[in-house]
Amino acid sequence: MVSATTGVPVNFEGIEKSFGAVRVLEELSLKVAPGEFLVLLGASGSGKTTALRILAGLETASSGRVLIGGRDVTDILPKYRDVSMVFQSYALYPHKTVAENIGFPLKVRKVPTAERDVAVKEAASQVQIDMLLDRYPRQLSGGQRQRVALARAMVRRPSVFLMDEPLSNLDAKLRGHMRAELKHMQSTLGTTTIYVTHDQIEAMTLAHRVAILEKGVLQQLDTPAKIYNDPANLFVAQFIGSPPMNVVHGSLEASAFKTTGASVSLPVSGSIAKAILGVRPEDCAVVAPSKGNIRGEIYAVELIGDHTLVTVKTGADMLTVKASKEFSGAIGENIGISVVKDRLFVFDAATGARVR
Amino acid sequence: MAVANETYQPGTTPAGLAFRESWAEWFDRHSRTFFIAPAVTLILIFAIFPTFYSIVFALSRVRFSATGLRFRFVWFDNFLAQFSGNEQTHFLGRTTEIGIFGAIFALACLIAALWWLYKSYRNGATWVGMTGRVISAAMFVFVAFLLGATLLSGNPWGTLLTTLFYVIVGCTLQFIIGTALAFLCSQPIAGKSFFRVLFFIPLMITPLGVGYAFKMVLDITKGPLQPLWDYVGLQNWAWSTDAWAARWFVILGDSWQWIPFIFIVMLAALETVPKDHVEAAQVDGASSIQIFREITWPQIVPVAVTVILIRMIEAFKIVDLPNIMTSGGPGIATESMTLHSYFLWRANDMGSSAAVAYLLLILTVVVCASFFNYVVLGQLRKVK
Amino acid sequence: MSDTAFRFDKAERSLMERLFEPPAVGRMSPVAKVVAYSLLVFWAIFVIFPIYWVVITAFKDAAAVNQGPFYIPFVDFQPNLDAWRVHISSDPYCDVYAIGRQFVLYAYNSVAFILSPVVSIQPMEPQICKLYLAFSNSLVIGIAATALCVTIGSMAAYALARVQYKPKFGNVVVFVVLTLLMIVATSYAGIPWYFSAAVALALFFLLARAFGKHFKASLSNGDILFWMISQRILPPIVVIIPVYMMFQSVGLLDTHLGLIIIYAVANLPIVVWLMHDFFASLPIELEESAQLDGCTRFGIFWEIVLPLTRPGLAATTLLTLILNWNEYLFAVFLSTSKAQTMPIMVAAKNAGEKGILWWEMCAVIVVMIIPVIIMAIILQRFISKGVLMGAVKG
Numbered sequence A: 001m002v003s004a005t006t007g008v009p010v011n012f013e014g015i016e017k018s019f020g021a022v023r024v025l026e027e028l029s030l031k032v033a034p035g036e037f038l039v040l041l042g043a044s045g046s047g048k049t050t051a052l053r054i055l056a057g058l059e060t061a062s063s064g065r066v067l068i069g070g071r072d073v074t075d076i077l078p079k080y081r082d083v084s085m086v087f088q089s090y091a092l093y094p095h096k097t098v099a100e101n102i103g104f105p106l107k108v109r110k111v112p113t114a115e116r117d118v119a120v121k122e123a124a125s126q127v128q129i130d131m132l133l134d135r136y137p138r139q140l141s142g143g144q145r146q147r148v149a150l151a152r153a154m155v156r157r158p159s160v161f162l163m164d165e166p167l168s169n170l171d172a173k174l175r176g177h178m179r180a181e182l183k184h185m186q187s188t189l190g191t192t193t194i195y196v197t198h199d200q201i202e203a204m205t206l207a208h209r210v211a212i213l214e215k216g217v218l219q220q221l222d223t224p225a226k227i228y229n230d231p232a233n234l235f236v237a238q239f240i241g242s243p244p245m246n247v248v249h250g251s252l253e254a255s256a257f258k259t260t261g262a263s264v265s266l267p268v269s270g271s272i273a274k275a276i277l278g279v280r281p282e283d284c285a286v287v288a289p290s291k292g293n294i295r296g297e298i299y300a301v302e303l304i305g306d307h308t309l310v311t312v313k314t315g316a317d318m319l320t321v322k323a324s325k326e327f328s329g330a331i332g333e334n335i336g337i338s339v340v341k342d343r344l345f346v347f348d349a350a351t352g353a354r355v356r
Numbered sequence B: 001m002a003v004a005n006e007t008y009q010p011g012t013t014p015a016g017l018a019f020r021e022s023w024a025e026w027f028d029r030h031s032r033t034f035f036i037a038p039a040v041t042l043i044l045i046f047a048i049f050p051t052f053y054s055i056v057f058a059l060s061r062v063r064f065s066a067t068g069l070r071f072r073f074v075w076f077d078n079f080l081a082q083f084s085g086n087e088q089t090h091f092l093g094r095t096t097e098i099g100i101f102g103a104i105f106a107l108a109c110l111i112a113a114l115w116w117l118y119k120s121y122r123n124g125a126t127w128v129g130m131t132g133r134v135i136s137a138a139m140f141v142f143v144a145f146l147l148g149a150t151l152l153s154g155n156p157w158g159t160l161l162t163t164l165f166y167v168i169v170g171c172t173l174q175f176i177i178g179t180a181l182a183f184l185c186s187q188p189i190a191g192k193s194f195f196r197v198l199f200f201i202p203l204m205i206t207p208l209g210v211g212y213a214f215k216m217v218l219d220i221t222k223g224p225l226q227p228l229w230d231y232v233g234l235q236n237w238a239w240s241t242d243a244w245a246a247r248w249f250v251i252l253g254d255s256w257q258w259i260p261f262i263f264i265v266m267l268a269a270l271e272t273v274p275k276d277h278v279e280a281a282q283v284d285g286a287s288s289i290q291i292f293r294e295i296t297w298p299q300i301v302p303v304a305v306t307v308i309l310i311r312m313i314e315a316f317k318i319v320d321l322p323n324i325m326t327s328g329g330p331g332i333a334t335e336s337m338t339l340h341s342y343f344l345w346r347a348n349d350m351g352s353s354a355a356v357a358y359l360l361l362i363l364t365v366v367v368c369a370s371f372f373n374y375v376v377l378g379q380l381r382k383v384k
Numbered sequence C: 001m002s003d004t005a006f007r008f009d010k011a012e013r014s015l016m017e018r019l020f021e022p023p024a025v026g027r028m029s030p031v032a033k034v035v036a037y038s039l040l041v042f043w044a045i046f047v048i049f050p051i052y053w054v055v056i057t058a059f060k061d062a063a064a065v066n067q068g069p070f071y072i073p074f075v076d077f078q079p080n081l082d083a084w085r086v087h088i089s090s091d092p093y094c095d096v097y098a099i100g101r102q103f104v105l106y107a108y109n110s111v112a113f114i115l116s117p118v119v120s121i122q123p124m125e126p127q128i129c130k131l132y133l134a135f136s137n138s139l140v141i142g143i144a145a146t147a148l149c150v151t152i153g154s155m156a157a158y159a160l161a162r163v164q165y166k167p168k169f170g171n172v173v174v175f176v177v178l179t180l181l182m183i184v185a186t187s188y189a190g191i192p193w194y195f196s197a198a199v200a201l202a203l204f205f206l207l208a209r210a211f212g213k214h215f216k217a218s219l220s221n222g223d224i225l226f227w228m229i230s231q232r233i234l235p236p237i238v239v240i241i242p243v244y245m246m247f248q249s250v251g252l253l254d255t256h257l258g259l260i261i262i263y264a265v266a267n268l269p270i271v272v273w274l275m276h277d278f279f280a281s282l283p284i285e286l287e288e289s290a291q292l293d294g295c296t297r298f299g300i301f302w303e304i305v306l307p308l309t310r311p312g313l314a315a316t317t318l319l320t321l322i323l324n325w326n327e328y329l330f331a332v333f334l335s336t337s338k339a340q341t342m343p344i345m346v347a348a349k350n351a352g353e354k355g356i357l358w359w360e361m362c363a364v365i366v367v368m369i370i371p372v373i374i375m376a377i378i379l380q381r382f383i384s385k386g387v388l389m390g391a392v393k394g
């Protein structure tokens, strides 16, 4: 069995990257603890892959430093960084068998054949593909290819794992399954892992900590729970959660959020002319029109299964409420929404910053 | 694509990575050089250097001596000899007396060229573009004048026009026939793969063999067509006595060899046209010809112009066929510029030989670059 | 729309309509079929006939050629091996013993010719079967030149597809100027070529080091690629006289090595052009992954890239081999006796006073074209699979 190794820390120190005039990463600084599973989360084009490739040495940063295990590796060739990477397309060599693919990192390191075979077998059995060793990648299913890529990444026990959307080519069911396996494997090996994805569920379920990137700027770096319950800004608040957090446009006046036909008192102080109130669908409830904090009319009703999503139109905003599965209401009906007071977030509409 | 290799400097080896540079590491660090150096070196030594060296030959009177070659610098004498001196008839043809048709033709071409230049100037061409256009236009007008003064005035022409004749007439003919054959073979036809293989073979047969084979096949007295020649009363005639017959004779051999090239490329291009486009048109009731004109052709134009360019580049080098089939005769009627240069070399006139070779290079570059800039690039741009 | 436009019942259609209308979508009408097949068959005859004529002529004797056209063997004329006898049994040196000794010499020389002119090549059998000599020369030169050309060409093509080069424009200008100066010094001032070349080279590296960083404008990979491919435009006749002189001064005239080098250079543009396209279309993650795993550039090229481009590599190799096999102009200039190739041997049959000995010549041509036809059929397989098409699409 592969025993747990102690991971190494990884630091980004003020990494900047531009492709010509296009700024892709701006002053990215983050510290990854030894053995941590860090997920880089962001929309497509936000610079996640670029950050990962800079860490791997496949791309050079315009400025800033990268440290692996406390060592400055900014100008070091990829092969001396002791990292291994799982690509979105898996990058399996089509002309090599599974065993040759997994053994390739050892072969280029001139590990003796006998030793290599043992390592390959062990890695293969870790991801449960030991019966596929003689096949070629084209004879494998998507999930099996994924496992081969994982085995190839871990066979030489790198100090850091890099994964670039490794699950995005799998179907939904397999993805859920592989997620669990990945998480288990990472905690067994204890290798520092940096994982790139645009899928928030993957991020929330896998990560020790999540780093959210948007347009090359780090928005928040925290545990999944903190990110969900205490978003640093409007972007993070809306990016995380499904369905996304509701927003209501209005103004903040003396500890009360005011919008057309509604007023909610809040624990925050100060006054902002253009503010945004955020509340998650599960922190809302549908009530009679006269009772709720916010009033509106039903726009759509969707039965999901264990609950019903009710979309309510209020002023210019649409709010989604998670109601019980027994809820029934006609479209166009007037309705009230009550919110849980201490689960409300207020943001400055101009900057998106959280108002506390 | 940018990889860290490029910024990797010796001496930045990380502390803690025990790492001594072995020769393999050194080799890897310089791999970018090693990958490209052999090709660049070979081209520099055996293509670029000789091209420059050729200038010295072209600008000198060269004599053999006991110690090797003796060069005497004579400025552009060798070139001038081709244009106005003793070699003029050989290279350009007899241009002294220009007939009325010839004059009109040359004038018309001159006006057309000037009009084209004026128009592109008005359209705001850059000065680089303008220079290129002036060169193309000058070449065009010069060739038009030659054509007017020789062919259209009833005078013999020289190796320059013969070469252009092979290039322009040969390429056009080969392109049309090759594309037509490719079109036929892209139709639902039994035995497709047989025709494909068969039609491809002539391209790969040595030009020498092609030359001799055609010389034999079209032999008037002993060739397989002898009964036919007898029947039409040509038994005492010979290819080598009629300038035009001899030229077409060469074109015939050249076409036999090169139509397969056009054929194979155009066929492959035809087969990459998406099937659903064609099927949609079939459902709409279009005929094969209509489908070709409306759907297929527009999609293969970029390949077509590229293939013509490649064919043109090779066509300028034509030498084996006229050398074998007619030895350049009758007179100089079928002599291409390469053959002209070769004959001069054999006559130990290395200066003139190099000069003619250089003129061929200039002709090739101007014609091919013009075609590339005004036709190929235009088509490629249209696609994108 | 009138109702005559749609008539679904076959019987209602006139004969003319039925002749010109395809019976089903994706099929051809009867008339189109007749036209298409006649054209194809006509062209097939046109293609085959000259080859057929060469082959039967190789089995004719002088009488059968000179007494007018005979078309069909065994019917019109009795085929015999006269033409071949001239080459084999009438050639006094065409015995098995001599050829066997020649093979031993080959084993030695195949090492030596790579190193020639440093290691001198042993003279082969002074008088050897001419046909054998030409054939083996063609084979050795063709294969070696192809190997050299494909190796060097695909390495350069790969590098141009994956590594950024930025040669300074100024350095290129310096190089050109120095080359010209060297040429002028050698030819007009009579300075020995090795001396002026060494000085020019040293000066170039000195100047490039000293001033290189001051040159701003630089060229890109695209420029280098274009430069390499555009060498194909260069008519061979332009370089052939200087190359002849160069070869003469270093003793490469009429050697295998000389022809190998010049053939390789002549076909380098084609190899670079075709291979670049294959390399550029490979997914780059494979190489990046190997790079992370610690593979060297050359290791990546050898272990990952070349195996993946095998069909393209094979097709390119085959094409280059055929071109080398058929090459005539360089061989005429640069080989006189020892290194003569098949095409020269063919042309030599033209030189006699008795006119062309067609039957003898055809025998040589047949020997020459049989390997080519086999290679062409294999190459055609690749092309019909679309292997070489990417490059043309530009």
Ligand SMILES: Nc1ncnc2c1ncn2[C@@H]1O[C@H](COP(=O)(O)OP(=O)(O)O)[C@@H](O)[C@H]1O
Pocket: A019, A022, A024, A042, A043, A044, A045, A046, A047, A048, A049, A050, A051, B001
């Ligand atoms: N090699 C490159 N050249 C130019 N722009 C690039 C290159 N690689 C990435 N980019 C740009 O950088 C931005 C971030 O890309 P990437 O890191 O791949 O995003 P993500 O992985 O988050 O989807 C994108 O806008 C992309 O267009």
Ligand SMILES: [Mg+2]
Pocket: A048, A049
């Ligand atoms: Mg990405």
